[in-house]
Amino acid sequence: MARIDLDHVRHSYLRNPVKDADFALKEVHQSFEDGGAYALLGPSGCGKTSLLNIISGLLQPSRGRLLFDDQDVTALSPEQRNIAQVFQFPVIYDTMTVYDNLAFPLRNRGFSEPDVDRRVRETLEMIDLSDRADKKARGLTADQKQKISLGRGLVRSDVNAILFDEPLTVIDPHMKWVLRSQLKQLHKRFGYTMVYVTHDQTEALTFADTVVVMYEGEIVQIGTPSELFERPSHTFVGYFIGSPGMNVLPVEIDGSVARLGTQSIALPGAVKSSGAVKTELGVRPEYVRLGREGLPVTIRAVEDIGRHKIVRATLEGRELAAIVPEHGEIPAEPHVIFDPKGINIYADSWRQELVA
């Protein structure tokens, strides 16, 4: 187990990167605490897999250093870094038995056979595959194969970190849930440092204590699931997390009042003038109250999704989603009020603190 520090890491797939746009991974300066469970969340192409491969050593960063427990490992090979990585598609050695698959990384490192046997048996127990130890690995189901990929990391009890690259992509929905809870258990019992890459917000929010949201090669927010939900620090986080995502409306700020077209919205505090080109107001559908007072809206559609309804409305020509309880009333002349504690102001996409 180790604490992982990314020291001003940047990466470009071009040979001579100059501009910011040349970098697939813009500057990342971030620590992963020893024993933490982290999720790297973001859309395809945001640089999350690049970041993961830089940690594991499959990719050499163009700039910056990587430290495990304050030791510079930037130049070390994946083998020397002693990490485990589980890939999107299960990687197993077809011709070997399950047992030999798990023994492989140990034998490669020259462990003695009794040692190998003890560790492999322990690991088989952990991943619940003891009864298949002598079966050929090729005949297993996708989730069992994925467990073997994981097991090949777990056998080395001293691994510095376990990295997951969208490991549940090819797993059935039911098994996804089972595997995810087994991973959480392993984390609780053994305290591995885990970094989990995914583009699925549910996976990220249920797996991790800390979620790192990435967008276009940079980290836009690091926080607990509730922080990401309540105070998205970038409009992207607002869109990406939550279902439906945050309403983002272009506004003009005048002290502690936001103007949207002909309407004014009172803010819980004043915004410091930042000289931003683009100012926006973000409010999650959960904080939009539908009633007879406030800003007039036109309702376009109501989606009943069981426990609540999603109301799709138009406010000053802008789309707006609101969540209404299952038996909530939808008035004939609908108006909305934004709950002040759900209002966020963004200057050039980044969240601004309001001064009361």
Added chain:
Amino acid sequence: MEKTWNNRAWFLVLPVLLLVAFSAIIPLMTVVNYSVQDTFGNNVFFWAGLDWFQELLHSPRFWQALARNLVFSGIILAIEVPLGILIALNMPKAGWGVPVCLVLMALPLLIPWNVVGMIWQVFGRVDIGLLGKTLSLLGVDYNYVQDPVDAWITIIVMDVWHWTSLVVLLCYAGLVSIPDAYYQAAKIDGASGWSVFRYIQLPKMHRVLLIAVLLRFMDSFMIYTEPFVITGGGPGNETTFLSIDLVKMAVGQFDLGPAAAMSLVYFLIVMLVSWVFYTVMTNYGQES
């Protein structure tokens, strides 16, 4: 609903049945027909029973040719398969080198058999051939017309030159289909280069290798044109393979009966050996 039971569905397979009949079954049955009869020409045939088969199986000429075939195919497989794998492993996986290598590899495959024979026939000639002349200038006693060992070496080198690229192309296709994640996982597991080959690349090439071995066995076992052009089966009978002998018998001596019997035995041997290869290679590593 009442179901109608009749055999009319057979009409649907009739076209393909006709095609197969004319292209395979009828010619084969003609051979079977010849193999149990004798003729002195004029389209007059006598019943000969299994005599031709008995004669064939007691003829040293047949067994010697068969032995030559087996040795030749054995040598060809032993050289072309490992060499093909080795070249495929060292071919570039990306960039401008890929098309260049693929075209270079495909070139020998595009040359007709008899032209390949002619090229090497001339290439190896001691009086005018680049290879033969050079070797004799260097003081090497090389003459494929007189020395059986030289004749064999020439035919083997020629076949390796002509057909290794087939193995290369098949193996390469198997190699490029291996996802990167396998190599990455192997790095993380600390696997050596040999382990990567043994546990990732070789198992993934298994299917294409099966095809490569089968094709190379069948083709080399049926080799005819090239040795016919280069050595004509000589010196003596040293490079007379089954196919050459067969043509001599059927066309040269017009012994239709014995030639037909030999064709059938030849055919059965190719089928049998191919079946053995196929069974062994598909079962390998399947048991769990």
